[in-house]
Amino acid sequence: xxKQIASLGLAAALSLAAxxxxxxxxxxxxxxPPEQKWSxxxxxxxxxxxxxxxxxxxxxxxxSNCHSLSIPFRTLAEPGGPEFTQAQVKALxxxxxxxxxxxxxGEMFERPALPSDKIPYAFDNPQAAAAAIGxxxxxxxxxxxxxxxxxxxxxxxxxxxxxYQEQGQDYIYAILNGYEEPPAGVTIDPGLNxxxxxxxxxxxxxxxxxxxQVTYADGSPQTVDQYARDVVSFxxxxxxxxxxxxxxxxxxVMIFLGVFFVLLLYVKKKLWSEYDxxxxxxxx
Amino acid sequence: MSGHTTYVPSxxxxxxxxxxxxxxxxxxxxxTFPTPRNLNYFWTFGGILTVMLVMQIIxxxxxxxxxxxxxxxxxxxxxxxxxxxxxxxxxxxxxANGATMFFIAVYIHMFRGLYFGSYKQPREVLWILGxxxxxxxxxxxxxxxxxxxxxxxGWGATVITNFxxxxxxxxxxxxxxxxxxxxxxxxxLNRFFSLHxxxxxxxxxxxxxxxxxxxxxxxxxPTGVSVKSDKDTVPFHPYMTVKDSVGLVGFALFFALxxxxxxxxxxxxxxxxxxxxxxxxAHIKPEWxxxxxxxxxxxxxxxxxGLPATLYGLIAMFGSIAILAFLPWLDTSKVRxxxxxxxxxxxxxxxxxxxxxxxxCGSQPTDKEVLRVGSKVVLDMTGLAQIFTAYYxxxxxxxxxxxxxxxxxxxxxxxxxxxxxxxxxxxxxxxTGAHAEPQTKG
Numbered sequence: 001x002x003k004q005i006a007s008l009g010l011a012a013a014l015s016l017a018a019x020x021x022x023x024x025x026x027x028x029x030x031x032x033p034p035e036q037k038w039s040x041x042x043x044x045x046x047x048x049x050x051x052x053x054x055x056x057x058x059x060x061x062x063x064s065n066c067h068s069l070s071i072p073f074r075t076l077a078e079p080g081g082p083e084f085t086q087a088q089v090k091a092l093x094x095x096x097x098x099x100x101x102x103x104x105x106g107e108m109f110e111r112p113a114l115p116s117d118k119i120p121y122a123f124d125n126p127q128a129a130a131a132a133i134g135x136x137x138x139x140x141x142x143x144x145x146x147x148x149x150x151x152x153x154x155x156x157x158x159x160x161x162x163x164y165q166e167q168g169q170d171y172i173y174a175i176l177n178g179y180e181e182p183p184a185g186v187t188i189d190p191g192l193n194x195x196x197x198x199x200x201x202x203x204x205x206x207x208x209x210x211x212x213q214v215t216y217a218d219g220s221p222q223t224v225d226q227y228a229r230d231v232v233s234f235x236x237x238x239x240x241x242x243x244x245x246x247x248x249x250x251x252x253v254m255i256f257l258g259v260f261f262v263l264l265l266y267v268k269k270k271l272w273s274e275y276d277x278x279x280x281x282x283x284x
Numbered sequence: 285m286s287g288h289t290t291y292v293p294s295x296x297x298x299x300x301x302x303x304x305x306x307x308x309x310x311x312x313x314x315x316t317f318p319t320p321r322n323l324n325y326f327w328t329f330g331g332i333l334t335v336m337l338v339m340q341i342i343x344x345x346x347x348x349x350x351x352x353x354x355x356x357x358x359x360x361x362x363x364x365x366x367x368x369x370x371x372x373x374x375x376x377x378x379x380a381n382g383a384t385m386f387f388i389a390v391y392i393h394m395f396r397g398l399y400f401g402s403y404k405q406p407r408e409v410l411w412i413l414g415x416x417x418x419x420x421x422x423x424x425x426x427x428x429x430x431x432x433x434x435x436x437x438g439w440g441a442t443v444i445t446n447f448x449x450x451x452x453x454x455x456x457x458x459x460x461x462x463x464x465x466x467x468x469x470x471x472x473l474n475r476f477f478s479l480h481x482x483x484x485x486x487x488x489x490x491x492x493x494x495x496x497x498x499x500x501x502x503x504x505x506p507t508g509v510s511v512k513s514d515k516d517t518v519p520f521h522p523y524m525t526v527k528d529s530v531g532l533v534g535f536a537l538f539f540a541l542x543x544x545x546x547x548x549x550x551x552x553x554x555x556x557x558x559x560x561x562x563x564x565x566a567h568i569k570p571e572w573x574x575x576x577x578x579x580x581x582x583x584x585x586x587x588x589x590g591l592p593a594t595l596y597g598l599i600a601m602f603g604s605i606a607i608l609a610f611l612p613w614l615d616t617s618k619v620r621x622x623x624x625x626x627x628x629x630x631x632x633x634x635x636x637x638x639x640x641x642x643x644x645c646g647s648q649p650t651d652k653e654v655l656r657v658g659s660k661v662v663l664d665m666t667g668l669a670q671i672f673t674a675y676y677x678x679x680x681x682x683x684x685x686x687x688x689x690x691x692x693x694x695x696x697x698x699x700x701x702x703x704x705x706x707x708x709x710x711x712x713x714x715x716t717g718a719h720a721e722p723q724t725k726g
Contacts, residue, residue, distance in 0.1 A: 146556035250544025
């Protein structure tokens with residue numbers, strides 16, 4: 001009986017191992033995005049303000065031509081984000097026009113944007129974008145959370161310990177840096193591009209970034225690598241604007257609960273040992 | 285809850301009130317409720333679950349104040365809650381991760397019941413009420429997951445409701461009736477929101493019955509030996525309240541780790557993409573707590589009597605939960621605790637493994653290869669799920685009925701107090717002169 005169970009268990013273990021192996025084969029086709037270092041990873045990670053500001057600049061000058069962001073301008077000045085000054089945000093918003101109305105005459109009108117307005121999209125609607133570009137580019141507000149790659153067993157359990165959760169960031173960074181010439185024998189249809197990290201390697205978006213495309217005021221390197229890091233950091237904040245507050249409160253909560261737990265444990269031990277002594281159960 | 289406690293409040297006003305509504309007597313019964321003194325920390329999950337239910341209801345009510353059940357606005361309204369509502373990010377993430385934690389706690393609670401035989405006489409009704417709570421929880425969680433209206437929300441709902449078309453004659457009409465239309469649309473979202481708000485209160489009602497039944501029959505305990513004297517028990521308060529608090533705060537630490545540091549760990553990236561009924565995601569899979577049942581649903585390969593395989597899959601999936609309700613009669617062993625059932629201990633481990641592997645199968649594409657001999661795939665994910673689906677049912681329908689007849693259990697301790705003393709000083713028995721039988725413990 002036990003032998004049979006053991007062999008069944010072995011078969012199960014083998015089959016799982018085999019499943020792991022076949023996954024490794026799949027992975028050989030589309031490489032996993034390499035893990036990058038991000039300032040906001042881990043329990044104490046925070047955003048780098050200057051990086052978020054540069055990332056916004058990359059979004060504004062490059063990505064925003066096709067991708068919507070739909071966050072209010074005011075959030076760019078809020079704590080935990082790029083933290084532009086109120087005046088900067090006000091001036092920035094005023095550079096955009098938004099449609100408002102109807103006014104008292106029943107007419108729609110255009111006015112300069114206010115910090116409370118959402119960053120306007122380059123197109124009137126997704127259909128207009130699709131008509132102009134060929135497809136509706138994914139909105140970028142929560143893109144950093146909407147992309148991932150398969151971690152697989154047992155890595156996904158280990159991630160709880162290491163607190164690795166930047167799959168989306170690593171994936172987008174890898175895509176931005178993954179444009180290369182298709183290997184010999186691979187043909188790419190017109191309108192598509194070869195990307196090392198895209199599942200299936202075919203991506204509709206043309207290589208969006210190139211060196212010296214965006215001029216940084218702070219002297220940071222003007223390379224695709226740096227642009228990608230900056231814009232991915234910015235998108236991380238856009239997707240998770242309360243990250244810093246969350247971790248800050250989290251630390252206090254964990255300390256409080258940890259101390260409370262130890263205290264309760266000792267209260268429990270004392271209470272129970274007093275009871276044991278009263279009813280004649282030896283100490284243990 | 286019994287309504288006929290002998291408790292008489294000493295305060296005159298309290299006595300007057302208690303004569304008219306014996307709620308103080310009920311509270312007194314709760315506090316003095318005799319509880320086996322040997323309960324381990326697995327028994328704290330009942331209290332943890334109660335707190336989790338209340339927390340889900342409170343956070344849910346607050347979320348409902350801000351959520352908009354409109355197919356065009358739902359996705360954005362959840363983002364608005366996380367960004368613009370004061371502490372909305374905290375409330376939303378507590379609620380979403382709360383569902384996961386609720387299921388972690390309920391599965392631990394259930395496996396504890398399975399291991400220590402808490403479903404056996406006289407706790408059959410208590411156990412069945414628990415199975416009903418599980419079913420209600422699953423319905424609630426499924427509908428709640430649709431509300432953020434991401435890709436996995438909409439497509440999960442599409443796939444699961446589609447299975448109902450397998451029901452003969454009424455299937456396709458039933459599908460339209462469930463969805464309120466031909467596709468997952470405004471009518472579906474509205475009714476799921478309404479039901480998602482209703483069901484937790486039904487759960488609460490059944491939890492009241494569950495606790496009532498518990499107070500009628502008393503706790504089981506790790507030895508499975510019934511309470512025989514006052515020596516075996518402690519008053520619920522303060523001994524169990526403080527122990528439950530330790531468990532609760534420990535669980536809260538685990539919960540807080542995810543709320544504050546990994547809020548999206550259990551989530552699906554695809555659910556951060558707004559639902560698009562024209563664009564199917566690459567892999568549609570339910571939340572982790574449904575995965576074993578999803579694997580069973582997809583595992584049934586045969587068409588029989590001209591009925592589709594999906595119908596049998598549907599029956600198998602609901603059967604895999606419904607069979608739990610018959611457990612008290614399927615398990616023929618008189619011994620409650622698996623600690624004294626050496627053979628069942630192995631089968632129990634195998635059953636846990638089965639659930640885990642089924643969960644893995646449910647998370648993978650069905651055609652993914654598992655075992656290859658040479659160039660031939662001899663086992664794919666469906667095959668693996670079939671093997672373990674078969675064992676899942678064999679466990680209940682063959683192993684449990686037969687094992688009780690053939691297994692030779694270990695010697696049970698004479699009483700709970702004996703087993704407690706024996707664990708402190710093996711073989712020494714009671715220090716006060718009473719003699720405890722020495723025993724071999726598995």
